[in-house]
């Protein structure tokens with residue numbers, strides 16, 4: 438069973454000076470100085486890295502997210518399953534994929550590589566899994582030999598077939614992907630891949646990677662909004678609250694009560710100059 442594919446994830450590149458770009462993009466919105474003046478200050482070293490980091494950190498606590506789209510990363514990803522790839526390509530905003538084609542690539546190994554979940558091994562069915570894959574490999578090779586084009590021969594390939602990606606993703610989307618795919622509600626394989634993407638970014642740009650967390654992380658939403666049942670089973674449930682608990686505390690200790698929004702509240706939003 439040595440034809441099991443092993444996942445690889447590499448941060449290939451990122452747009453230069455990501456922290457400075459975030460700083461200047463946010464600053465442009467909140468400053469009377471022009472972005473040209475801001476960049477002149479950055480380049481002259483008049484704004485410390487600490488100031489840049491703190492400013493970005495404060496902005497990331499707000500819902501102002503479009504400046505995050507101005508920072509971009511490139512990843513090379515290999516040997517993930519077609520099950521994972523189907524989940525991954527559902528992300529459609531702020532991310533661009535190139536994926537290895539089963540139409541143009543003819544897989545020529547005697548035994549095709551595959552990704553096998555640990556659960557098959559735990560169930561003692563790994564030999565059966567590998568046996569089916571061997572028979573699939575043999576049929577696929579026979580199909581190619583018989584002149585069936587690769588794009589049609591691939592119809593016998595399973596979800597376990599490995600695939601490769603070249604991906605460009607901006608910071609806003611990377612945060613969103615971590616929100617939902619580092620959450621234990623996501624499947625183990627995509628969770629592992631996104632964790633490896635985060636680890637790569639942590640090595641290269643730790644100041645940015647610190648914000649890459651599941652949505653319950655202290656640098657993200659901060660609490661779990663999944664079902665109470667899922668929260669109860671999650672290992673992070675020990676250190677992150679569920680939203681129902683926050684409401685209980687609000688009810689118990691808050692100076693106001695959480696009420697259903699009525700017409701009076703909508704009128705208040707409509708009429709009052711709040712800001």
Ligand SMILES: Cc1cc2nc3c(=O)[nH]c(=O)nc-3n(C[C@H](O)[C@H](O)[C@H](O)COP(=O)(O)OP(=O)(O)OC[C@H]3O[C@@H](n4cnc5c(N)ncnc54)[C@H](O)[C@@H]3O)c2cc1C
Pocket residue numbers: 527528529530531610613614617618622623624
């Ligand atoms: C735990 C889990 C279980 C899932 N189960 C299923 C399932 O059973 N079946 C299934 O089909 N899919 C499932 N999905 C996939 C899910 O429905 C999304 O397709 C996937 O997570 C992509 O995310 P996104 O829609 O936020 O797209 P992204 O492109 O990542 O979205 C980025 C941001 O843009 C917003 N956005 C994107 N497109 C639009 C738009 N057209 N209009 C307005 N806002 C937009 C998103 O809301 C998000 O805030 C699951 C995902 C997870 C994490």
